[in-house]
Amino acid sequence: GAGVSQSPSNKVTEKGKDVELRCDPISGHTALYWYRQSLGQGLEFLIYFQGNSAPDKSGLPSDRFSAERTGGSVSTLTIQRTQQEDSAVYLCASSLDSAAYEQYFGPGTRLTVT
Amino acid sequence: RKEVEQDPGPFNVPEGATVAFNCTYSNSASQSFFWYRQDCRKEPKLLMSVYSSGNEDGRFTAQLNRASQYISLLIRDSKLSDSATYLCVSEHTPLVFGKGTRLSVIA
Numbered sequence: 001g002a003g004v005s006q007s008p009s010n011k012v013t014e015k016g017k018d019v020e021l022r023c024d025p026i027s028g029h030t031a032l033y034w035y036r037q038s039l040g041q042g043l044e045f046l047i048y049f050q051g052n053s054a055p056d057k058s059g060l061p062s063d064r065f066s067a068e069r070t071g072g073s074v075s076t077l078t079i080q081r082t083q084q085e086d087s088a089v090y091l092c093a094s095s096l097d098s099a100a101y102e103q104y105f106g107p108g109t110r111l112t113v114t
Numbered sequence: 115r116k117e118v119e120q121d122p123g124p125f126n127v128p129e130g131a132t133v134a135f136n137c138t139y140s141n142s143a144s145q146s147f148f149w150y151r152q153d154c155r156k157e158p159k160l161l162m163s164v165y166s167s168g169n170e171d172g173r174f175t176a177q178l179n180r181a182s183q184y185i186s187l188l189i190r191d192s193k194l195s196d197s198a199t200y201l202c203v204s205e206h207t208p209l210v211f212g213k214g215t216r217l218s219v220i221a
Contacts, residue, residue: 033208042201042213043158056208091157101148101205105157 002026004106006092012112013082021077021109025094032075033095033103034067038088046090049075050098082113118204120212127192128220134188135215137202146205147185149176152214153198161187161200192219 005024013019025032034046045059049069060066064082069075079086089110093103118139127133139147146165150158162169164176164185175188189196197219202212 035211043211045208045211048208098208101146101163101203101209102160103158103209105159107157 004092004094004104006090006106006109008109009107010110010112012114015084015113016081018078018080019082019111021079021090021092021111023075023077023092023094023106025073025075025092026104027073029094029096029104030072031095031098032069033093034075034077035091035093036088037091037108043091046077048098079111082111084113087111087113118202118210118212120202120215122213123216124218125215126218126220129192129194131192131219132188132190133192133217134186135200135217136184136186137212137215138182138184139202139204140183141204141206142180142183144204144206147176147178148203148205148209149185149187150201150203150211151198152201158201158211189217192217194219194221 007022030051033048035043037043047057047067049055064080067077089108091105091108093105095103118137120137148163149161151161152158162171162176164178168177173190177186199214199216201214204210
């Protein structure tokens with residue numbers, strides 16, 4: 001079946017612009033996660049959604065970052081007033097629920113802020 | 115957020131060698147761990163789960179040592195295709211990922 005998809009695959013933006021990154025999770029997966037991975041670094045947790053519960057935003061690095069998940073499916077990560085340090089690969093993952101430890105990752109969006 | 119620590123490597127080994135790397139964890143209450151594999155410029159994928167009894171899958175063996183709070187991954191008869199970064203993961207909601215250990219298998 002279809003896996004997790006993300007768009008765009010690459011995004012180049014100028015410093016100060018806003019960007020939106022999209023994630024389509026696997027159908028039926030109620031848990032959705034956003035991570036950030038800088039070059040040569042590990043995964044940095046950003047935010048996670050579980051069903052209709054309030055999202056866990058504890059990993060968001062600043063108030064320039066926000067995310068929403070509409071209808072329990074598609075999620076959008078928004079970065080306002082982008083900075084060069086925001087350049088990274090943004091990975092989305094989904095799992096059946098928060099108790100299911102196998103997360104299926106999308107291919108990521110490579111964000112470059114110039 | 116609870117941490118897991120890994121030796122970043124790289125581990126450079128010849129084909130056919132046996133290689134092992136460890137991951138230490140700080141939360142003694144953690145029950146389950148996982149190894150994910152991440153190929154260069156690709157997304158992570160689950161390799162195997164590690165429970166108290168350990169786990170073996172073909173050339174791969176994962177063990178959990180609760181007393182010393184570490185998990186290990188052993189790869190026997192290394193293949194070129196095993197070259198990747200191996201991420202140690204501790205069960206939490208959400209999962210806690212280590213920074214990864216890079217393995218290069220050389221012909």
